[in-house]
Amino acid sequence: MRRASIKDIARLANVSHSTVSRALRGSSLISPQTITRIRQIAADSGYRPSAAARSLVTSRSATIGVVVTSIADPFAAEVVLGIEDAADQRDYSVILANSNAQPDREMRVVRAFEERRVDGIIVTSSRVGAVYAELLSQTRVPIVLLNNQHPSEFMHSVMIENLAASRQATQHLIDLGHKRIAYIGDRFGCQSDTERFNGYQSALEGASLPIRTEYVGYGNGTSEGGDAAMSELLALPQPPTAVFCYNDMTAFGAMRAIAARGLRIPADLSIVGFDDLFFAQFAAPPLTTVRQPMRDMGRLAVESLLHLLAGTQTEPNLKMPGELIVRQSTASPQENA
Amino acid sequence: MRRASIKDIARLANVSHSTVSRALRGSSLISPQTITRIRQIAADSGYRPSAAARSLVTSRSATIGVVVTSIADPFAAEVVLGIEDAADQRDYSVILANSNAQPDREMRVVRAFEERRVDGIIVTSSRVGAVYAELLSQTRVPIVLLNNQHPSEFMHSVMIENLAASRQATQHLIDLGHKRIAYIGDRFGCQSDTERFNGYQSALEGASLPIRTEYVGYGNGTSEGGDAAMSELLALPQPPTAVFCYNDMTAFGAMRAIAARGLRIPADLSIVGFDDLFFAQFAAPPLTTVRQPMRDMGRLAVESLLHLLAGTQTEPNLKMPGELIVRQSTASPQENA
DNA sequence: TAGGGTCATGCACACGTTTGCATGAGAGGC
DNA sequence: GCCTCTCATGCAAACGTGTGCATGACCCTA
DSSP states (O other): OOOOOHHHHHHHHTSOHHHHHHHHTTOTTSOHHHHHHHHHHHHHTTOOOOHHHHHHHHSOOSEEEEEESOTTSHHHHHHHHHHHHHHHHTTOEEEEEEOTTOHHHHHHHHHHHHHTTOSEEEEESOOOOHHHHHHHHHSOSOEEEESOSSOOTTSEEEEEOHHHHHHHHHHHHHHTTOOSEEEEEETTOOHHHHHHHHHHHHHHHHTTOOOOGGGEEEEOSSHHHHHHHHHHHHTSSSOOSEEEESSHHHHHHHHHHHHHTTOOTTTTOEEEEEEOOGGGGGSSSOOEEEEOOHHHHHHHHHHHHHHHHHTOOOOSEEEEOOEEEOOSSOOOOOTTO | OOOOOHHHHHHHHTSOHHHHHHHHTTOTTSOHHHHHHHHHHHHHTTOOOOHHHHHHHHOOOSEEEEEESOTTSHHHHHHHHHHHHHHHHTTOEEEEEEOTTOHHHHHHHHHHHHHTTOSEEEEESOOOOHHHHHHHHHSOSOEEEESOSSOOTTSEEEEEOHHHHHHHHHHHHHHTTOOOEEEEEETTOOHHHHHHHHHHHHHHHHTTOOOOGGGEEEEOSSHHHHHHHHHHHHTSSSOOSEEEESSHHHHHHHHHHHHHTTOOTTTTOEEEEEEOOGGGGGSSSOOEEEEOOHHHHHHHHHHHHHHHHHTOOOOSEEEEOOEEEOOSSOOOOOTTO
16 A cells, blocks of 8 residues: 555645645644644654655755765774764764775765765765775765875865874873883874874874884784784884784784783783774773764764755864873883883 | 756757666667667766655665664674675665664654655664554564564564574583583563573573572673673672673673672683674683674575565574684683682 | 735646657568 | 558656645735
């Protein structure tokens, strides 16, 4: 059986379908009694307006498309939670797509978004290159990038304040008395990595500590990468006493490599992560890390997008502050180290 | 500027818009030359068919709605990854909605799905009660429940084989020589909890071990719940030597409670979880647990839904096997225990 | 009582697609 | 040369909603 349409309601109420349309939208053209009467009938018959028909005539879909590399990435999941929450409050729906960092998949995703006429797109932590950025910019849909890894001035963005946060995290290690501080980054050199490395470097320089190239390890943002990079650092003749990691996943891998060699955290080595994933507090020991306000960043991305849609003027490039969360993976270095 | 429509393409190609429609869909009514010519023109002008217009006439939206309690829940995230992957392969899009277990939010979600005329709905790990189930069953959209907590025969479902998996997990502890084995469940007594408890009970009975009520703790599926329940177990005059937890989050909380008292895992206590969340391997020590094939369950839910849509006959209630993953959180009990 | 003004409602078109049916052009058989 | 058949294409309606404009009822004023 067909779903009830606006015309069915009109027949039941002995009015024209335009009156029903206006009544349901609360138009001031319709008398209050008619409005309540029609609304009652609509509710009784379980009427649901067709979003497709509406968007066909209004050319707005009340839908935003969200691209993540993988929703199984806890960072992305938290961001999407914030996005969906903010979208829901404004009666927007969220279409989710995983890119898996596969170029062909990215293409399909954008195409699907265009066909569905999403009102806007939010892309989180994209690592895909210039080609994709160009593709995105060609589509006429407003776009907000969240922690994007390819700077592009013409788009709106929400970013974490990488430099200041990394400097603070490194300073924390310096304050504890560490002098041999390593950094495990992301070998693909995305923007976050560059900025976090700069913060690390800046803190060391501020403390007149040397930047030793052998203390700069290269992971890939995953635990495996952190494990491998940490293993190399530990094989050095004079290993570091503290390590600042590009992100928590890298830190988890590093911690595993440390434990595998029978070393203790923080007695033998201090570790600092970045993100404050939910699991950071359950690591052994609980991980000192920089908290990214992931949900708020998601919410902010939605607000930024809606401003873009409404045409209201706003700051296009938003920076959110990170917050250092000190737990038990950091301590002063041992005397004999 | 308006997006190019099928009529714009028709004008460019000097044909009627119906010919364009058929050509793009590859109808055999249109000559091959015309098809390639029209497709070329459409590609050149960046034409994207309007999903809204199409779904208006076909009354199919190529969209499935997914309800999760929270996408930040790692279990839900993995499931959704599988869902989105399978959906993408069939050219379906996924609309994601978080219920946060709030009844009013549930209502809004279902309403939004109905308005968007989703072809089907997948609900994962729903804990909401009979009212919601009734609401769901009233909507005429096909529904597949994944690890649902309220048995309802009339709907399709994908479930983990709780009983067998729990029995196996408990048997693993029995095989290690444990005799005082506790279970930390979910106080809200959802279906998964009941089934897992039954598996635990069945294994103990098989080994002629007594079921001691003081060894049945009540968490709530979160780490806090596990922490509290474990604390009570440890306060017993004769604490257990092994604990089987309702899920990994509960196990993480239990491990924290154990560590807080200076006890060691697995020397003093063995712990088994359920889910095999990504983080289980990084716990201290890495957690022995039952793996749920979360992504495959998500994929299967999509296939089940599409069968439902196509009207093809299939098994409505699918059960997936769990797999015991033995890591380092379980060992034989100490002699003096 | 005629005219103007306000208010509530209806008419008809538009949005972009799919699809049943009609149409027109050839080709082939008688 | 006419009829029929096939093949490629066009016409027009339909899906469900929003909205500019017209319409009709009613009231008020002169």
